Amino acid sequence: MKKIYLTTPIFYVNDSPHIGHAYTMLICDTLAKFFQLDGYEVLFTTGTDEHGMKVEKAANKKQIEPKVFVDKVSKNFVKLSKTLKISNTDFVRTTEERHKKAAKAFWEVLTENNQIYLSDYKGWYSVRDESFFLEKELEKRNNEFYTVDGEKVQWIEEESFFFKLSNWEDELLKYYDNNPEFISPSTRRNEVISFVKSGLKDLSISRTSFGWGIKVEKTSNHIMYVWIDALVNYLTSLNYPEMSEKSFLFWENSSHIIGKDILKFHAVYWPAMLMAAKLPLPKKIFAHGWWTNEGQKISKSIGNVIDPNDMIEKYGLDQLRFFLLREVTLGQDGDFSEQSFKTRINSDLSNNLGNLIQRALKFNNKNFSNKMPFELEKPNKDDLLFEVYNMYEKIKPDMDNYQISKALEKIFTLLNKLNKFMDKSEPWNSFKTNQEVAARDLSILIESFRVIGIILKPYIPDASEKILGFLNIKDESRDFKFIDFKYKLKKGHCINDPEPLFPRYE
Secondary structure: OOEEEEEOOOEEOOOOOOHHHHHHHHHHHHHHHHHHHOOOEEEEEEEEEOOOHHHHHHHHHOOOOHHHHHHHHHHHHHHHHHHOOOOOOEEEEOOOHHHHHHHHHHHHHHHHOOOEEEEEEEEEEEOOOOEEEOHHHOEEEOOEEEOOOOOEOEEEEEEEEEEOHHHHHHHHHHHHHHOOOOEEOHHHHHHHHHHHHOOOOOEEOEEOOOOOOOEOOOOOOOEEOHHHHHHOHHHHOOOOOOOOHHHHHHHHOEEEEEEHHHHHHHHHHHHHHHHHOOOOOOOEEEEEOOEEEOOEEOOOOOOOOOOHHHHHHHHOHHHHHHHHHHHOOEOEOEEEOHHHHHHHHHHHHHHHHHHHHHHHHHHHHHHOOOEOOOOOOOOOOOOHHHHHHOHHHHHHHHHHOOOHHHHHHHHHHHHHHHHHHHHHHOHHHHHHHOHHHHHHHHHHHHHHHHHHHHHOOOOOHHHHHHHHHHOOOOHHHOOHHHOOHHHOOOOOOEOOOOOOOOOOOO
């Protein structure tokens, strides 16, 4: 059985979940569902990043212990994963003992391989990003330095352990060159290559100025830099350091789906550390874009944060999934507005999909006694039904390349054709003069709904299950191998009365 391992980044728990967290989870979930229906064995992990100065400060502000604080906030991310109905096989918390064991073992391997040394760190640090910056990466304003996102950095001087990142510059560039699909999209790949070519400095990987983190063994006051702690979570889920042969197969077929703001950590620091630890690299790092809110950057201080829970309560889960996945080509930035949300849902889901199924099934059930009315013959290459059966093959390359919106565009272009087919064939008129023609045309539509219902399962799973329920399709006959004429609905197959799938919004 083919294997794939999909990961979201683990989410930082200094605040509540927002639309960006939901977006990453839904991308991974859609890919996981697609590959599962395609016969893969899938691991899919998400989780929470619970150490670091930012968390310690947030806990102190609330006058509670950091562990009490992270226990509370982590629950919000677990709750979001359940609200989104994502199919994750694991949820990793960096405060778990299994993770501490993995992080310490990884550190020990780097030490044994002579990749870590003790020195003094002097440099610029962003508390919000939990990241060190070179001066060339910062903007200077009034004799003070800021990140490109406008976060003021502070100068830090302290004893630190360093990872010999500079040793891996040539190896990284060689790897990027030999594996052009490793970083996607290509614009992000070019950014990474440019960053590495500009020169890598050794990376500070421990802190002594605060205490909330995983303690470095055999030291009195060092804790692991939050990013080395966080990145190891992908191995924690595979039971590192005691990974089985099967775990290694998953790891060699792993993809990290991340926001573009954390690309450097995943595409530069992480591969270098894995090389230094003599471990295989993941197969792909895919950096998606950011969402704005009606053209404005989403910010708590502005007060324009989009809560996915509110959107689901107001409009529904499938509607939110569909908008986020369809509106933007994966990798590009997207702009969220309720107007564009309603327009997309009304056009594609209410009209193109829901209304078509409602019209066809209601007419069929009224006039053909809730039965499939015609025994379909195998379609020719020029037939619409042939295109329906071929849709899986058409979207598979897009999904293999994580181009979810392109796959959805093709599916809904086909739905447009099915709408035009119904309008042109006019079964409500042909039924009066030639019932056999009306029966054939309705059967083409109904069989198309069966195939479309299966194909849409990764994208709008609740609605897909309803569609397949209208058609009385058995649970065990709902994966991609059943997208074939030999599994067609036969004449006389019972069909249930449809219910409205998607309401229209004014």
